Amino acid sequence: MASHRRPKQPSRARVTVLTTAAAAAVALSANAANAAPSEKLSKDEVKAKVDKLYEEAEKATEEYDGAKEKQGKLQKEISTVQDNVARGQEELNKLREGLGSLATAQYRSGGIDPSVQLFLSSNPDDFLDKASTLDQLSSQQVEALKKIQDKQRELAQERDEATDKLKDLAATRTELGNKKKEVQGKLAEAQKLLNTLTAKEKAELAAKQQRADRSSSERVNLGDAPPASGRAAAAFSAAQSKIGSPYVYGASGPSSFDCSGLTSWAYAQAGVSIPRTSQAQANIGTRISSASDLQVGDLVFFFNDLHHVGLYAGNGQILHAPRTGTVVRYESMDTIGGPFMFGVRV
Template identity: 45%
Template sequence: MASHRKPRQRPLSGGPVRTAATTLALAGAATATAFEGTSQADPRQTPTQVKAEVDRLYQEAEAATEHYNGAKEKADEAERALSGLRDEAARKADRLNAARSALGALAAGQYRTGGLGPAVQLAMSGNPQEYLDRAAFLTRTGDRTAAQVTAVRRGLDEAGRVRDQASGRLADLRARQDELAAAKAAVEGKLNAAKQLLDKLTAEERAAYEAQSAPAAGPQAPLSVPVGDGSRAARAVAYAYGAIGKPYVWGATGPGSFDCSGLTQAAWGAAGVSLPRTTYTQINAGQRVSRDRLAPGDLVFFYSGITHVGLYIGDGKMIHAPHPGAPVRVAPIDSMPWAGAARPA
């Protein structure tokens, strides 16, 4: 009997294509795993068990959110670069067209006066590139249009260079957009999985869950801590206090809603300090400080992947944007696994 084998599929090749495909596949797998875990969850889980599972999903969603934030930042940079190159190409095209028009006008004038020489005959050729390729002939004959021809040739070369750069930027932008879509799918998958778990709770169980998730009692007004009146750290802390109660929205940077790194970026931005967008870049944006030397305004980071950040306010507490459904609030820095701290410069 003839064997029936499925033909071996050839792997995808190419840097951006492979990267985007791999990212999308990983995001899809992560999302599928999250939903699979939810579908297999015991509907009789206790609120404590549900909280542990939901907290895990929220932490994974936050990691995906920071990846999304980084990908969005890079996509925005690529889009701005592409827009700049397109504007530059348009300006060069205008200058090139003006130069070619001037060259044509000169040729027409020489024709009307009967002074049409070999150089101008080339200028009126139906193939401008052929004409430009023979610009050396114009230089040898001493024709006064040689300089204009050289300028047009230079303009063509520059326009081609810009077109090549724009093509590269467009490919980069498309790869970043694919990465962005994959990260978004991963975030939404985790959050939907958490929502499905919470929706299985009874009203009484949900109340118990909310009680466990409620923030620890803490000050809702600035602490009396020596941050230095009028200092940048004091302004960052004041901004964070003003954000208390505003909702967590992944990818948000204020002023109406925040994610964790969006809050710290906005707080220090209000103090005149520009922080990068993600947790894993913010930790390198200033001087590293040990836990026993923390001062109000310092950035405090959590989890091994440095996926969460808050703003230290003193007395072992921080202000942070926790996760969806939990607004900006005060919390103890002991409430999550410690990863490090940095003091913005």
């Protein structure tokens, strides 16, 4: 006789586990079905993405250069303030030694009078408040005490200044480290994309870049535009001597350069000191709004945030350090990748 017992039902906990597992399996299956297999980017697509990353790296490089320049200035300023504090402390010690000699002389002659006791107080301000009631203070003593007061105030201000600058230096060093990581991250990302190319594709891109570097250096018609000035001519000549030198972020010569590193180095060879970064260089000299008014040696700025700068070479060409993977070379202003904003005549 067949058994009519009801089959045993699974426990509620087991049902929950099975239901969750089934739902997860369905979700995974759906995602797998919807996710298209990753397609390999073409050589041109990789190049476009890499060029964009290099542009972003150059922008971060200018910010890195700015932080580096600020760090150097702060270190010099801190050193100067600390030297001033040290000299001021020596002067203060000598003033106090003079008061100590006065106290010693009075002690030997019969004791230190109240005025001198207050004179040696650790709080000269408190002394002056009380000293107004002491007739025995001489004008010479009052003058000496005021010198101590002035020196103490001066030292306090200089110490506060040094403290503020040290805090600013610490913040600048942090910023410098962050910008360096940002640049390195962009370059690493670009290299990762390049690594997805085949050996043949890499060779083709490298050959194309080499042809661009050679052609821009060997067969460029610069026309006959005059230099903006004698020093502009000297700066341009110095930059010409570096054609073929590699772009390296943060570099300012003499063997490698970033964009503003080249322009600041070139003008330094002409005996002219200009700021280190492109944004700071944009705020010097005389602004030239129209490209048709540019002369050889003028600084030329590109992109809305002014993160790229070069030297005008004539005939619509500039001499510059373009970006990672390139060398110092001539290039048409129309192929920079960003709009011409204005020029600056130094």
